[in-house]
Amino acid sequence: MSAEADLRDARLLEQRAERLRSRKAGSQEEDGAWAAEFELGGERYALPLERLRACLPLKGLAPVPLAKRGVVGITRWEGRVVAVFSLSSLLGLKGWRRDPSVLLLISKGDATVGLDCEEIPRSLQLPFQSLSGSSGDGAVQALSVPVPGQEQPRLLHWIDPDRLFKAGPSA
C-alpha cells in the first residue's frame, strides 16, 4: 500500500472517529435501537446489538453428552467455559438451510452464552415504531421494518435473549 493511500485511510478513520465523538449522548436512543441481524433457516432474525459480546468462527466445540436438548457444546472464551446452544433448537425451528459456521457470544446477566448462527450478523438500526408495532409475546416477535425506497416493509424476527433462555428449547 502506498504512503498516499495510508494517509488517505488515516484521514478517513480520523473523520469517522470525529463523527462518533461528536455524536451526543443518547442520540442512539433517539434514532432507534441497534440490532445484530442475520439469516436463519431462510428467515431474517435480529437480537439487541448491545447483548452481542463477540462473533467467532464456530469450531472446536466440545460436545456435552447428557446435556439438555439444544446444547451444542462448550467452548472457552476469555478464560471461562461457555455453553453454546443451537439457536434453531431454542427457536423451535425444524432445520436449517446452511450448517452454522458462526458463533455469537451474547451476554446473559453476568454470564456469556453462545449461539450458533449461519452468517456473521450485520448491524442494523431499527426505528422505535417498528419495535412498538411488533406482534407476539414470546421470545420472538415479528417486526415490520421499513425498507428505504420501497413501499412494502420487510419482516424481521426480533429475539428477546432473556425470554429465549427462559423458554428453553422447543420440541
Added chain:
Amino acid sequence: MNDDDLMKELMAAFEGEAAGLLSQASQALMELESAAADARPALYQKLGRALHTLKGSGATCGLMDISELSHKLEDRLAPLKAQALSLPPMEADLLLKGLDVMRQRVKAHAKGHGGKLVNIQQALPEVFAPPAGPSSPAGPAPAAAGQGVHELFDDSEAAWKVDEAQVLGMLRDVDRLREHQLALRDRRNALQRADAALREGRLEEARTALGLLASALAHDAENAATVVELLEERLRSIHSLPVHRLFEPLTRAVRDACRITGKQARLALLGGEVAADKRLLESLRGSLLHLVRNAVDHGIEDPAVRDAAGKHREGVITLRFEQQGNLLVVEVSDDGGGVDPARLRDAALKRGLLKESELRAMDEKALLELIFESGFSSKEGVTQISGRGVGLDVVRAQVQALKGSVELHSRVGQGTRFTLTLPLEMGATPMMMARVGAQVFGLPVASVESVLAVDKAVIQHGEPPRMDFRGQWLAVADLGALLGLRPALRPEAGQSLLVLQSGGQRLALMVDGMEGDAELVLLPLPHELELGSRSPYAGACLYLGSELVLAVKSEWALARAGEGVAVGEAGRRALVVDDSLTARAMHRSALEAGGFVVLAASGGEQALELLAKAAVDVVVSDIQMDGMDGFELTRRLRQQGGTRGLPVILVSMSESEEDRSQGRAAGANAFLSKRECAAGRLVQAVNEVLGGP
C-alpha cells in the same frame, strides 16, 4: 516511629492474638459443657490460660475494658474450676456472651472506635444478665442464636497479610524468571543459527545444534516448573487459610441452635488441614453457617425421636473439606431424619409454587431440588434459626457466585448431605485421559486404581459383564453407554478397562483407548448447561493447549453403572452422521421427538466403527464431510454383510439432481435437502424408509 504509629502496630498485633485466644476460650467452653469429669481440669486450664493472657495483653495495650472483662470472666469461672465441675448450659451461655462482647470490643478498638464504646463498668451488669428471649427446656435462648456471620467469625482473617520474608522470596523468584527469560533468548538465537545452517546445507552442524537445543529446552522446562511451584507455594502461604479456622464459630452456631431447639448435636470436622483462599472462605462462611444451623433445625431429630429410632440421642453434623486438584469440595452432612420428598411436594403445593399436575410429574430428584427455590420451606412456622424461607436459595446463589455448585443427597430416616464444589484459583488436577469414539474424557487419577487392556483381563460375559480384579468380580460398564453416546458395548480386544474406586465401591469402566495422564486445571462448567445436582462432570479442562475436555466424576460413573443404565435398550435406533455439531443436535432433536434413540458419529469412519459394534435401524448421513463422505459411507455399508439392507437417508445442502442420482447409485434409500429438513420432513422420511407410521 511516633506514639500513634506504635499504638497502631500494637493494636494490629493484639487484634490477631485476641482472635486466636477468644477462639480457644470459646472452643474450651463448648467442650466443657459435655466433657467427662477427667477431661475437665485440662479444659479449665486451657480456658484459664486464654483469659489470663487476654487480661495481660489488653492491659499492655491500654485496653482496660478487655482486661476488666477477662478478669470478671475468670472470677465467674473460679468456683467451677476449683472443683472441676461440669459447666451448666446457662452459665456457658453467659460466659460465651462475655466472650462475644469482648470480641466486639476488640474489633471496635482495632478500627479506632474504642472511644465510642460504653464504659465497661456500666456495660458489665448487662453482659452477665440472663438473656431475654423464648425459653427452651434447658433455659433461656443463648445470645449467639441470631448472630450473623460478622459477629461469629473473625473478619481480620479474611484479609491478605504479607510479611517481609514472603516478599523477599518472591523477589528471588522474579530473579529466577529473569534468568529464564535470558535463557529463552539464547535458545531463540541458537534456533536461528540452526535454521541458517539448514538453509545453507550444513546438515551435520544443524543436527548438532538442534540436539543441543532440545536438551537445553528440557532443562529450561524443569527450571520453569520449579519456579512456578515455588511461586505457587509462596502465594498460597499468603492467600490461604486452613479451613479449621471456620470450625470454632460453626461449633458455636450448632451449640446455640441446640440450646434453642432442645436438640442434641455435635459438629465433627474432617480435613481441617486443607487450606483455601481466604476470600473464598470468607464468602463461604455465611453459607456454612446457614447449613449447620439448618442441619440442627431441620435435620437432627429430637432426642426422644432419635432414641425411638435406635439412634444415639446426640446427632452428628459432619463438616468435611477435601481438595481435589483445583477444586474445593465441602460436605455438610447430618445423620438426622433426611428430607422427605412427599413433604416437599405438599409444601410446594401449599405455597402455590407449582401446580399439582406439575408436582405429580416430578421425580424424587426434581422434588429435592425444590428445597433451593426462593421462599421455600417445608417446616411449619418460623423458628429463631430457620424456616423463614430465606436460606438455601441464598446458599445456592452464594456458591454459584463463587462459580461453584451445590448438590443435595438425602435419605429419609438416614440423613442429608449438601456437597459444595468450588473452584480454587491455584493447583492442577491429575487426570487420566480416555477416549470414547472420537471424544476424549478425563477421569481423576485419584480414583483410577488400575488400567488394563481387555485382552489381558479375565472377563465373564454375563449381564452385566464382569471382570476378575485381584480375586474380586467387578461389573464392567461402557463409558460410552453411560454417557448416552451408544448402546452398551461388549468388552473386546483393543479396548481398555479402568478400575475406578470411590466411596468403597469399584467398577471396571470400558473405554475405546487411553491417551495417557496429564495435570490439568479444572474449569467449572457454566450453569446455563443446567446439568443439575447429579451432573456427570466435575468440570472441563484445557487439554493439549486448546481442546476442552470434560472431566467425568468417578462417583457419577459408579452410581450410573449401579442403576443399570443401558442406552437404547428399547425403541428404534437412528445413527446420525454429520461433521457439524449443530446438525447432529438438530437431527437428534427431531428424531428423539419422533420416538427414536439417537446415536451420533462425526464422520464416515467413526460411523463404520460404531456400526461394527452396535446395531441401528436407520442411518441419517450428511453428504459433505471431511474424510469419508456420505456417498462413500453408503457404498461401504452396502458392501458389508451386516449392513447391506440397513436403510440410509442422505442429507445435503444442495438439491441438485446430480447429488440425488449419485446417492441412489451409492445405494441410499432416500435423499433430503436441508431445506426439506427445515420443513420438518426428516422424521416422516425416516418412517417411510422403515415402513412405519
